[in-house]
Amino acid sequence: MNIDFDGKTLSDEHIFFRSAGSVNPVVDRAEGIYLYDVDGKRYIDGMGGVGVVSIGHNVPEIRDAAVAQMEKVCFAHPFHWKNMPHMELTERIARFAPEGMTKVFLCSGGSEANESAIKLARQYHVERGNTSKYKVISRWNSFHGNTIGTLASGGMRVRRDLFTPLLTDMPHIASCNCYHCPFGLEYPSCKIRCAHDLEAEILRTGPDNIAAFIAEPVVGAAGGGLIAPPEYYGIIREICDRYDILMIMDEVITGFGRTGKNFGIEHWGVTPDIICTGKGLSSGYTPLGAMIVHERVFEPFKSGRGFAHGYTFGGNPLSCAIGEAVLKYMEEHQLVGNVAALEGRFFEMGRELLELDIVGDVRGKGFFMGLEFVEDKSSRSPFAPSLNVAGRIADRCFKNGLIVGAGKGSIDGVNGDHINLAPPFTCTEADLAEIIAILRSSIEEVR
Ligand code: PLP
Numbered sequence: 401m402n403i404d405f406d407g408k409t410l411s412d413e414h415i416f417f418r419s420a421g422s423v424n425p426v427v428d429r430a431e432g433i434y435l436y437d438v439d440g441k442r443y444i445d446g447m448g449g450v451g452v453v454s455i456g457h458n459v460p461e462i463r464d465a466a467v468a469q470m471e472k473v474c475f476a477h478p479f480h481w482k483n484m485p486h487m488e489l490t491e492r493i494a495r496f497a498p499e500g501m502t503k504v505f506l507c508s509g510g511s512e513a514n515e516s517a518i519k520l521a522r523q524y525h526v527e528r529g530n531t532s533k534y535k536v537i538s539r540w541n542s543f544h545g546n547t548i549g550t551l552a553s554g555g556m557r558v559r560r561d562l563f564t565p566l567l568t569d570m571p572h573i574a575s576c577n578c579y580h581c582p583f584g585l586e587y588p589s590c591k592i593r594c595a596h597d598l599e600a601e602i603l604r605t606g607p608d609n610i611a612a613f614i615a616e617p618v619v620g621a622a623g624g625g626l627i628a629p630p631e632y633y634g635i636i637r638e639i640c641d642r643y644d645i646l647m648i649m650d651e652v653i654t655g656f657g658r659t660g661k662n663f664g665i666e667h668w669g670v671t672p673d674i675i676c677t678g679k680g681l682s683s684g685y686t687p688l689g690a691m692i693v694h695e696r697v698f699e700p701f702k703s704g705r706g707f708a709h710g711y712t713f714g715g716n717p718l719s720c721a722i723g724e725a726v727l728k729y730m731e732e733h734q735l736v737g738n739v740a741a742l743e744g745r746f747f748e749m750g751r752e753l754l755e756l757d758i759v760g761d762v763r764g765k766g767f768f769m770g771l772e773f774v775e776d777k778s779s780r781s782p783f784a785p786s787l788n789v790a791g792r793i794a795d796r797c798f799k800n801g802l803i804v805g806a807g808k809g810s811i812d813g814v815n816g817d818h819i820n821l822a823p824p825f826t827c828t829e830a831d832l833a834e835i836i837a838i839l840r841s842s843i844e845e846v847r
Contacts, residue, residue, distance in 0.1 A: 405438045430457030433824045433831055435803070443798070444823075446835045447805040451620055451653040451768070451822040454680040455729050462685050465725030466718065474718040478710075485720035492727050493681075493690055496662050498671045503693040505707070506714045510652030510678030511545025513689040514614070517674045518549050519709050520691065521612035521646045527700035530644070533611040537601055537645075540582075541575035543622040544614060544650050553614055556622040571605050573597045575619070576628045579761045579772065580780060587629050595628075595635035602643050612646040612674075613639075617664030618765050620653040624807055624818030625763045625770025633668035646673040646697065652689070653768065656680040657730060657825055660740035660766035667765065673697045683730075686722040687713075735825035739766045745829055749836040750821075756843055758789070760816065769821040771839075782816030789846070790817030796842040802835060 403410050403426055412422065425437040433456055435443045445453055455462075469485060476483055490504040497504075505520075507513055518536050525533035538544065540555035551560055552567035555575065560567060574582035576594045583593045602610055613636065619626035640647040647670075654664030655677035665672055674697065678689035701707050713719065730736065743766050750762045750769050760774035773790060775783045783789045794806035797819075805820035823835060 403438070432456045432458070433827055442801060444802045444831070444835055444838070446797070446802045446821050446823050446839075448680075448767075448822045448824050449684055450679075450805065451658070451820070452679040452684040454657060454683045454825045455726055455733070455735060456683075456824045456826040459729060461729055462683075462722060462725045466685070466722050469718050469721035472717070475716050477712070478715045483715070483717040483720070485717045485724055486715040489720040489724040489727070492724060493692060496656070496727065497675065497692045498663060498666060500671060500696070501675060501692045501694050503695065503698040505691040505693065506720065507689040507691070507711050508687040508713045508719075509689040510650075510676065511547045511550050511689075512711060513652065513676035513678055513691045514544045514550045514553070514648075514650055515547050516691045516709055517614070517648045517676050518553060518612070520674065520693065520697070520707060521648065523708060524646065524697055524700060525611050525644075527704065530608070532608045533644075535570055535605060535610050536612045536614055536648075537571045537573060537598065537605070537610060538614045539575045540572050541577060541619060541623045541626065542614075542616055542650075543620060544616075545652075554622070571601050571610075573601045575623060575626065576632060577623065577626050578629070579626075579763070592629060592631050592635055595632045595639075598636060599639045599642075602639070602645065607643040607645070610643065610645050612648050614648040614650055616650045616652075617654050617667070618659060618768055620768070620820065621805065621807065623770070624772055624820055625765070625768055627763055627765055628668070630668065633665060633670040637670045637672075640673075648672065648674045648676065651675050652678040653680075653822070654765075656727070657736035657739055658766055658768050658822065660736065660743050662736060664765065681726070682719070682723050683726045685726060686719045688719045688723045730825070733826075738827075739825050742827070742829055742832060743767070746832045746836075749833060753836070753840055753843070756840070756847070758783075758847060759843065764821075767821075767823055767825060767827070771819045771821075773817045773819075775816075780816075788817075790819055792846050793817075793819055793839075793843055796846050797839060800838050800842050802838040802842070804839065 401412050428436050428438045493504045494502040522534050536553045538553045542555040544550040544554040552570045555572045574594050574597050649665045649672040651663050673694050675692040682688035753759045758773045761772040764770050790806040794804050797804045807818040
């Protein structure tokens, strides 16, 4: 397809993204919470891209920081050099992170951060003489990345199925999903069976084989804002400690403020061993990810061979300068506080959509909201995947000038379609109201 714009004719025929023939419009520019296509049409970035954009688009301070760093040095590898932005950013991340989590390994995104954590967990046990420990337990309805290692640990069947022969046999436990409890129970009489399922799986697989447990505090793409009961992560922490298993929190979406606290796990008052992040760390201004490690896990790496892992772009000065500018902006403008302050109103407005006959559940935390659509509210039964309900609603939102995320088809064939909202932290109450209003009319138009 040829596109004429700005005196140029461009073609999209060499872009290999999922499939050929995308009908997506061409983006021209972005400002604050808005993106504009080449015809000048405005879209609200209700999904922050894909749960990425936190401080808003086109912030001059970030551009200035990037230009200033480019005028000095863009690439100097940690093999040969220390660099100032690397030191500044890791120091700021350590300040942002829960107490004791002071060691920061940088990379280029969420999959790399999780892949690093899986390898770190393995090596941590080897360094302490437990050479049989390597498996990572995760949950169904989870997503930890699209590399082979993270896909094996993830639990999103629609993304795993095609690649199963490539995936090592990692154990999975039930997801934490109160709307469709995998055990057919109800909170609180369930006594948090889904958390205790971790211990059952450890005993089944053998504690000597297990290196770590990984989970998203609030499930993103794989579950549309699934959230655990208050007791859940305390139980998980105790079980991990009992069997010498590292607790990894995948905070690629929830990290750096999206839930109204610096990190999602803080809502449960629990300190994990490793936090993996990406997305909001750079607000999309550059590819950037981080693995944040507790001092006690770093201990065996202090001497000897160190961590046998690394990436070309980890700690490069340009990405670090941009990440540092983003987090500084976020702190100076108290954007995490804005999310916490507006969460109540956002969810109040979101829950009003439960009046609509196909909206079965509205859930999430902070500025991450998932809506699940059901064919029948009393039985909570999903629409047939072929109806592509969430996909059609997302397309209608797009036409109406709002970008949302869609779980197209049912979530792992179990839960039904969902839409995710993850707007920039700079949204005002009026912006959030506009997002919900467009979503409401789009749902009504598709019904
Ligand atoms: N973990 C979670 C929870 C995610 O949502 C994602 C991406 O959507 C990833 C990991 C993978 O991150 P990336 O696409 O930056 O590799």
